[in-house]
Amino acid sequence: MKIFNIIKIAFKNIKSNKLRSSLTMLGLIIGIASVIVLVGIGTGATTSVTNSVQSLGTDILTLNISSSDTSLEYNQVDELLDIPNISEIAPYKNISAQISRGNTTSSNAKIIATTDNYLEITNVDLASGRRISLIDIENSTKACILGYDIASTLFGLTDPLGETIKINGDKFTVVGVLTEQGSNMGNNIDNMILLPLTTAKYFDEDTSISNIYLKVENENIIDQTSNLIGNYIRQTLQISSDYYSVTSQNSMLDAMDNISNTLTLLLGGIAGISLIVGGIGVMNVMLVSVTERTKEIGIRKSLGAKKIDILIQFLVESLVLSLLGGIIGILLGITIGNIAENFGYEFSASTTIIIISFLSSATIGLIFGIFPAYRASCLKPIDALRTE
Secondary structure, eight states: OOOHHHHHHHHHHHHTHHHHHHHHHHHHHHHHHHHHHHHHHHHHHHHHHEEEEEEEETTEEEEEEEEESSBHHHHHHGGGGGGGEEEEEEEEEOOOOEEEEEEEEEEOOOOEEETTTTHHTOOOOOOOOOOHHHHHHTTTTTTTEHHHHHHHHHHTTSOOTTTTEEEETTEEEEEEEOOOOOEEETTGGGGEEEEEEEGGGGGGGOOOOOOOEEEEEEEEGHHHHHHHHHHHHHSOOOOOGEEEEEHHHHHHHHHHHHHHHOOOOOHHHHHHHHHHHHHHHHOOOOOOOOTTTTHHHHHHTTTTTTTTHHHHHHHHHHHHHHHHHHHHHHHHHHHHHHHHHHHOOOOOOOOHHHHHHHHHHHHHHHHHHHHHHHHHHOHHHHHHHHHO
């Protein structure tokens, strides 16, 4: 029997039992769509975070000191520039305070007290105005730079430069506005407010430093530079390695890549359970089909059909059923993923996962179709024709 005729008969049998075929494919459709959506969202989220890390640059080190007893003072920070390969530094502190202008308030602002190098090191650009200056830091000037969203919330269409906002009741003059950028290193830049580092004292914060960005001149020796920074922290500040960390963007990317791979396998495994359930459904339906078509099998065998012909016929029907479910599942998964993007989720359906999903549906059709097909091919003509 020619393969074209086999496929034609397969479609005819599927079409003659539309409801049963649709319910059979439903398990596969849900399984394939789940794989596409879950893995796509996981991949999209990883890509988004990776892009944020990479946007900071691979020539940046981040120093975090978690010791409550010892930290760097502002006048000690410049000593880090004496470490070979360190070209720039940007210490920063996170401030908790209430932001307002008139009757308008903003509760989701992230306030960072830092120095004039912060924007350059983090690759954040100004839309208008100026950076925080050394004079601002030396004089503890009540100046601030607003993120795009904060500026829009507090000022609307009004130009905020030269205007004032209140931070915990103190008036701060707006000297700059950042470009619209979204997230960077886990921070929403558009909801950020930058202040001179020394103004932390106005918020009952000390001037000690626990967080610093360090830019290196040669990123090829960034690991050696990280070790030199660690030596300085241990020997000069007498801080145990348990209470500080020096991380590079490459090490963060490697860690996130490992986490991403683990989560992708986990999500794929969970979704794969639906595929197995769908495969069992295909096998059950094919077994029912064999029972219903016993006389048909007997007639074909009595007319000269070989065992392999019957085996291929039922195997192709199982494969066609699975592939149809797989194609519909892929299209449904991509559609749901695109809809999810409109609700703020990152979604990335790679060609690889689509191909894997398609091949998975084909594999399920073959594996779970083998037993029903083999059972049909083993029927003896006389027994099949005798069945009532």
